[in-house]
Amino acid sequence: MKYRVNAPQVLYEAFDDEMVIINLDSGSYYTLNDTGRVIWEIVSAGGALEQALAALSARFEDISAEQETRIHAFVQGLVDEELIVVDTLSAGQVPINDAPRNDQRRAYIPPALEKYTDMQELLLLDPIHEVDEQGWPVAKADR
């Protein structure tokens, strides 16, 4: 399964050990921890989940089968939040940069997606509607 960022409504910015994501349509915004950021950067760019697992294995000590299952669930969570969508068009491997050597590996930390919904109240109070080419206001979904 290939994925891509749900652009243009989803925007994100990577920091050293975290990622900040916003969904302009829903009004929700999110943070990913470092593990989540590594997965996001590969999966959202069309990389296979196996590539993400390989990148994590290069960074972290042994990842158990149960933890792999949770990583699958984490990616599904990104899909459920409409941050990434299934990409049926693109294919191929994503280069994995600067994977640390094995002796730099550290204890595994599961990926975490934290969701913030405090802007939704504001959006419900004063939702901005956009006018399409037909010249008539169209309410954006979930706003």
Add this chain to the structure above:
Amino acid sequence: MSTNFQIVNGAFERACARIGCATADFRIGGTSVRTFGAGGAVLERIIPAVSHLRDNSTVDPDLKVYVWDSASTGIPMPPLSWFDPANPPATETLYRADPDCPAFYSSVSGVLSLLDLRNNRAHYWTENANNLPVFEASCPLRTILHWWHSERGRIFVHAGCVGYDGDGVLITGMSGKGKSTTALTCLLAGMQYVSDDYILLDQSDGTVVAHSLYGVGKLVPSQIERFPLLARLGEGYRSGPHFDKTVIMLNEQFAGRMTAALRVRAVVVPEITGARDTRSAPAPQSRALLAMMPSTMFQLPGAGAREFGLLSRAVKNVPCFILHAGTELEQIPGAIRMIIEKVRTDA
């Protein structure tokens, strides 16, 4: 120029021919803005908030804004292809039909804003200037200035800014988290003041600079007791349930402390702790983006990847601090000064 913009232009010119035209020039974010008021009714309502940015040196303005209403001029807003002034939308509505001429109708303010991006001209119209809400008059032309400056790499940010000796901090966070309290406490302590609410952020020359937009302060009811002096100054400037804030024209009352721009040395995210003392601690730069980005992005009609990218770039250029704000407000200015001093020393 779009057909719709031409139609509105024609109505504005008829209004000027009928009742006269006043002008006022401003220096906003390093650019010159000339406002033309048909009859002056709207102009008189919006000038107080930006009077500290008046500038009489402009010859050829970068942006021209035509402000007018129908009630005082006797000239109705003509129907546009997407806007019926007799039946305006009941919600905040963004019109993108013409990419070179975006428009926005605020049902809350009753203001229609149109910007002709190619010709650097804009219209700011409302049915009756007397009905312009206090909150709109306290931060007028937001949408026009946001769109126009965004095209030039400057971004309208929901943040306050205070400082001293030309250096300042951005104070950011959701409403109710201590942004205004921090900014106003610093103002009263004699520090330089750019804003407690909105600033224009420019990072074109490699440094991050916060430009002043509105010379006002705003108090929510829970702040009235904490700022009795400001509350008295703001009497009579309070409006509706949608915006239950007292507005103080700080540019009139504290003219000497109003500052057109400060270099941003840090982003400060206040947190009200309930403890007595105030302290600060370094925080990841992602925290600054988390505090500043949501309310900035969702308050700006049409904000998207460009604005998000500008904000992200800015927070990565300066350190971030959490300000654990205590109940003894007089400690806050000292904590802000220490942050600025520390960043200067570390630089």
